[in-house]
Amino acid sequence: MPKRHTLSVALIGTKFMGRAHSNAWRQALRFFDLPANIRMATICGRDRAGTRRAAKILGWEKAATDWKAILADPLIDIVDICTPNDSHAEMATAAARARKAILCEKPLARNVAEAQRMVDAVKRARVANMVCHNYRRVPAVALAKQIIDAGEIGDRVYHFRARYAQDWIADENFPLVWRLQSKVAGSGALGDIGAHIIDLARFLVGEIAGISAVSQTFVKKRLTKNRQLARVDVDDAVSVIGRFRNGAILNLEATRFAPGRKNQLTFEINGSRGSLAFDLEDMNRLHFYNANDPEQARGFREIVVTQSNHPYVGNWWPPGHIIGYEHSFVHTIADFVKAVATHKRIQPDFASGLKTQRVLDVVQHARALSSL
């Protein structure tokens, strides 16, 4: 066995995504045979004590508070950006200039202009780059892609419909966090969770030709940390219809106002010879209808996606032993490490993230309903 070289990683962000990515950096080599070692060098946050605690708990060698210093460190190979959306553009363009490989949380940016600058920066610097749309690497989703590519739902797609529904701000008393502020988040449910299903639409079906959308802010004022009542200036929910370039119809919904739906990303694809359906709250299953089955015995197959020949999942446990949310990050980071180590391209890259951002921007500004 030739000695593997080692990739040193710095992660910026210590909250939800910081924890999820840290876990993935720790676990990737335990379960996947990668062409490089991973050194978890530095985690960076704004709060010194909190970041130090995070470094210890999450497994990083060092804690830092100045992200620019990280970029100046020649020993760092990869920068993983897990901060709120308003810092993505600045950090990623700087990281590109510093010749770091970059993994950036979604949505890529707050708007198309920012996203375009990021794409330009990584192209110019020729650095590896990826947006973390981790759901592409849920085994059931990856299997759906394989089934579609193999033509098993037919040569035409008629429908893609997805819904990402949560309920964590349906309560009017929930406070005004950064995800509800336009200047930090860019948009609300749209960019936070809608971006995921737009990415899946593009991944599974193709590019989108045109859309129409309706959005709504149901709770217009909320309390800030300082107990001030302030305006919510992002969408609470958005509904989108449209058309793909290949003629399929698109129907999307993103909402945080669906009581009982905790993290329910569902999609259904109907093709000329079959259909696929998925639910993230039941993420180890894929539902597959094959119109080529004998007529008497046709029905949606509930595939428990835990067999050794299913994507990614064979690296974990025996069949039927299910995996969870965090594993999608491990798969994403394992693939990213492979790509960086072998100088291969990987999807979704920033250019792909820009395409998703274009859809987000059009959705955000499309508001023409025909009155009744």
Added chain:
Amino acid sequence: MPKRHTLSVALIGTKFMGRAHSNAWRQALRFFDLPANIRMATICGRDRAGTRRAAKILGWEKAATDWKAILADPLIDIVDICTPNDSHAEMATAAARARKAILCEKPLARNVAEAQRMVDAVKRARVANMVCHNYRRVPAVALAKQIIDAGEIGDRVYHFRARYAQDWIADENFPLVWRLQSKVAGSGALGDIGAHIIDLARFLVGEIAGISAVSQTFVKKRLTKNRQLARVDVDDAVSVIGRFRNGAILNLEATRFAPGRKNQLTFEINGSRGSLAFDLEDMNRLHFYNANDPEQARGFREIVVTQSNHPYVGNWWPPGHIIGYEHSFVHTIADFVKAVATHKRIQPDFASGLKTQRVLDVVQHARALSSL
């Protein structure tokens, strides 16, 4: 027990809806205690032999081929219109002039102009009138309405989304039947099945303020009975977003191109304190999430809607003994008979059907997507 008077019924149409309504006329008195007897007097169809056979099998005293003669018969109290959409307006206005109570299959008409004439006719004649949106009287749907009206999902509705998906013409070799011809059907999936979910949206949430839509004809030419290739000039599928007057967001989809979905009408309603979900292929269940349940034990309740205190269903069998599609017609006709016999108003009446028709018309002509 005072002697009940008898209502004599004539039904026009011998095909799918003719069979379903005949069954309901036969069964209503067997399972519901009604204020009038029902006499199944005449069934009317275009084909003499076929109509005679239908009369015998379906339980009608007489077979007729001239629907105008029926209207002239003073012994007929109720006319039940189960013909293709292009004859609804003419038959219903004539029946109104003849002072018959009228039950008319959905969609009420091919367009708003026809529907308006029908409303004018029944108002002028002051006759009982109803559009057969039978799904309002599926026990689980009626229970959903009770739960909403009792405020159990909160005082605000955020989302109504419904999908009516079938797959019977996904096969390109399926012939060009009347439901695929604009001049007979008015529209395709939209009027045929979309009308049902628009009616449910209005029934469960309220009137619609504005919409945007996309529709598609996936298979543009099909073979006629005479083996000629002819153009399909109705929609194969339609996707709609919009806003209700009360601020809720609307999302609808109607398609006959969803392989594996045989007759799947699903809806979900999200309110400020709870949610409801339904699937017509599993129509004896209602899913109800109550945000007022103790936090540890919250979850969608799968209510098997077969208890004696659930709407309609107590008249059939003991708890857990499920009912089927046809029962929704029995409930509709039982309620209609009650209304006619007691001179009460009943919903959805033609005026309600006209409101649904307005939505259908706007959907059919709303076509402005923002390009990407």
Added chain:
Amino acid sequence: MPKRHTLSVALIGTKFMGRAHSNAWRQALRFFDLPANIRMATICGRDRAGTRRAAKILGWEKAATDWKAILADPLIDIVDICTPNDSHAEMATAAARARKAILCEKPLARNVAEAQRMVDAVKRARVANMVCHNYRRVPAVALAKQIIDAGEIGDRVYHFRARYAQDWIADENFPLVWRLQSKVAGSGALGDIGAHIIDLARFLVGEIAGISAVSQTFVKKRLTKNRQLARVDVDDAVSVIGRFRNGAILNLEATRFAPGRKNQLTFEINGSRGSLAFDLEDMNRLHFYNANDPEQARGFREIVVTQSNHPYVGNWWPPGHIIGYEHSFVHTIADFVKAVATHKRIQPDFASGLKTQRVLDVVQHARALSSL
């Protein structure tokens, strides 16, 4: 069309089963093309007024209170026994002597001795005879049988497990009805609902070689109609394990003490190349796992058993339009009428009912647990 002869039917019993059978006699000719007409001649009950009312509502020409007079009527061809279990033997043997074709509700009798006399009587008289195990003719169950017979779950069966669970007497205040009295019912959950799953076990897998059982009466005293506290002398629940002659393992449970299970008859069969699963509360579906599917795409198929080529169901409505509990009786009676009219044998006959009764008797007396 040659003139069909007519079969005249007398039904004994006006309660739950009387209503269900009456509906089936009324509906059979409406939906099935039968070789004979059906004349609903007489319904017989103990209470004169109630029986008269039943005759009117349920569609019988005459009401009678003396079941022996019915047997004496030479115009009656078929006797349908829907009374409590303690009268089955007497009525059926008398009906056989009177040369009537006999349909008898399950369980065939209170014990093997009675069942044996009934078998002897119908053999001697050579009359058509059938036990009404209606669940054999639920389309999904009939399809399961076809799939097994076609070898699609392999050439060996490993497991049959079934559970029939209800909750209607879980409430301690539920009164002491006839179904809870040994001298009328013979046994409790065992004969009432356990008989159904024993019949299905024999229908789908084969004859049973040996069993072991445990049963329990959870609520030992209940109030009679006269508000007297009296002993419950039948089982509230029974659990059975055993072996089929073909080597498969049997596991059965019948209980009326499962809160939330209203009428849940579930079964699962595991064969060497596949599995089947069914739930009566969701009776329009059959779950089928085929180990011969491509490995990546294996999963339980949820077959919506409503296609025109599925057993029975094509006679009702288009695909996806589900049917209910009562339809299983229509199918049973349609098949019985065909058998009677064409002098063919039909299953399950009394001899089959006797075999089921033998299992019931052994279960009732098998009580040897190994202590811990």
Added chain:
Amino acid sequence: MPKRHTLSVALIGTKFMGRAHSNAWRQALRFFDLPANIRMATICGRDRAGTRRAAKILGWEKAATDWKAILADPLIDIVDICTPNDSHAEMATAAARARKAILCEKPLARNVAEAQRMVDAVKRARVANMVCHNYRRVPAVALAKQIIDAGEIGDRVYHFRARYAQDWIADENFPLVWRLQSKVAGSGALGDIGAHIIDLARFLVGEIAGISAVSQTFVKKRLTKNRQLARVDVDDAVSVIGRFRNGAILNLEATRFAPGRKNQLTFEINGSRGSLAFDLEDMNRLHFYNANDPEQARGFREIVVTQSNHPYVGNWWPPGHIIGYEHSFVHTIADFVKAVATHKRIQPDFASGLKTQRVLDVVQHARALSSL
């Protein structure tokens, strides 16, 4: 923060359970706030090269091949036994003598005699001891226990039924691995997976009073590694009925011959006021029927067990972000570390494992069916 002391762990076994436990030892401190640090000192296996590789991949400081040397190492605090069943007794009794805290994989032993010696040893040595029945610490199972203990399904339990079904040896060509050999495994499906549901029965309902069982070896000969055909001398499947001391009825099934069931551990508990149901293949959900809900709105609640106030799961991700199989080991080991560090008792201990072993032994020898 006072300095936490550190517990040093040695793990014996490098295969499936070795990997699962290693992951848990690595992850416990990342997600749970524990009173001691964990030092992953030594992993021990029979194959030197393989164990070295395992140490590196799984995160252990040292690789060893002599388990007795580990016990002699005074720096080791905890011994975690993940070897085949035939070595449990010898290793655990030696570890007890060496005063190590012991975590032992299930089943505790091959038979009661061995299990009794193990209990005697840990009692004598007064060392912390636990059998790894990890499913007790699946959040949904732990929540079920809380609901039962709070009396929410009533004060009486009527039924506990569980089934553990897999299909990995349904294929006749699957080789004769150690789990199919009596002298190594003790029993087949019974000890391997049946032990889990017996433990859950005892955990959730109470001690078992008596049982009856049937078992079967469906494929009687299989190929060894050396391509010799040899006899399978353990059960392929077992079905058990019985009675708990509290009067509830028990029904269990364990099988590896259920095509399509990959790792399906299901249970249902019916109490006097409610029911609970669970499926390990869908392990983030608990189904709860509460008979105290308003009658119209009763139904099994599908609780997505991912809320912050649900057991264990709040330490991972936000609501709706599901966890997987391996997490049950993290919870088990986190609790074990807490118990060891704080000198508290923990369940299930070896004494509890012995009780489960008694049931296993009686099942294995109970074979009296009543013939038909």
